[in-house]
Amino acid sequence: xxxxxxxxxxxxxxxxxxxxxxxxxxxxxxxxxxxxxxxxxxxxxxxxxxxxxxxxxxxxxxxxxxxxxxxxxxxxxxxxxxxxxxxxxxxxxxxxxxxxxxxxxxxxxxxx
Amino acid sequence: xxxxxxxxxxxxxxxxxxxxxxxxxxxxxxxxxxxxxxxxxxxxxxxxxxxxxxxxxxxxxxxxxxxxxxxxxxxxxxxxxxxxxxxxxxxxxxxxxxxxxxxxxxxxxxxxx
Numbered sequence: 001x002x003x004x005x006x007x008x009x010x011x012x013x014x015x016x017x018x019x020x021x022x023x024x025x026x027x028x029x030x031x032x033x034x035x036x037x038x039x040x041x042x043x044x045x046x047x048x049x050x051x052x053x054x055x056x057x058x059x060x061x062x063x064x065x066x067x068x069x070x071x072x073x074x075x076x077x078x079x080x081x082x083x084x085x086x087x088x089x090x091x092x093x094x095x096x097x098x099x100x101x102x103x104x105x106x107x108x109x110x111x112x
Numbered sequence: 113x114x115x116x117x118x119x120x121x122x123x124x125x126x127x128x129x130x131x132x133x134x135x136x137x138x139x140x141x142x143x144x145x146x147x148x149x150x151x152x153x154x155x156x157x158x159x160x161x162x163x164x165x166x167x168x169x170x171x172x173x174x175x176x177x178x179x180x181x182x183x184x185x186x187x188x189x190x191x192x193x194x195x196x197x198x199x200x201x202x203x204x205x206x207x208x209x210x211x212x213x214x215x216x217x218x219x220x221x222x223x224x225x
Binding site: 031035040041042043044045048088098099100101102104105 | 143153154155156157160186203204206209210212213214215216217218219221
């Protein structure tokens with residue numbers, strides 16, 4: 001059974017600081033997705049990582065995937081209040097394809 | 113804009129009273145999914161349709177059913193809602209089976225009284 005673990009589960013950080021959220025998974029997969037969810041809202045796709053070594057950046061967020069270590073990271077640079085949300089990683093079950101197993105989510109609060 | 117639409121956005125039902133949630137999409141995607149997300153938890157896949165082919169997750173309760181009358185619409189039927197079924201229900205679509213990103217609708221928040 002595929003397990004996806006995120007840490008930390010809760011992150012409180014000051015504006016302007018850097019931090020990394022980690023996503024570990026238990027079985028082979030080279031497809032990993034990061035989503036953002038604001039309170040009471042749906043999931044917004046942030047990054048799609050489809051191969052070992054993939055790195056994608058959007059604004060203050062950068063995501064990477066190491067399939068050998070079964071690890072993805074979401075790095076936050078110079079945090080701003082607007083980044084406050086819950087961030088989920090999701091791993092695609094192989095060989096089925098497109099069946100996502102989500103991590104528990106990381107609640108990020110950026111304090112001004 | 114192409115999108116995934118869910119109706120209603122908020123649904124209140126009584127314990128044991130059947131309820132139907134609706135999802136429509138203008139993306140012309142082949143695959144549609146239903147997820148359940150309880151408060152402060154991760155989304156959990158209930159079932160999906162690949163075209164008209166229905167696929168139920170092994171641990172999805174029998175109380176949950178789904179219909180996909182055409183490419184654009186998919187319905188989630190909860191036959192006898194219990195208090196434990198209160199959750200956000202998310203519909204998602206993907207262009208095809210395999211390596212394709214899922215696009216989520218805004219969700220329906222279900223309250224069971």
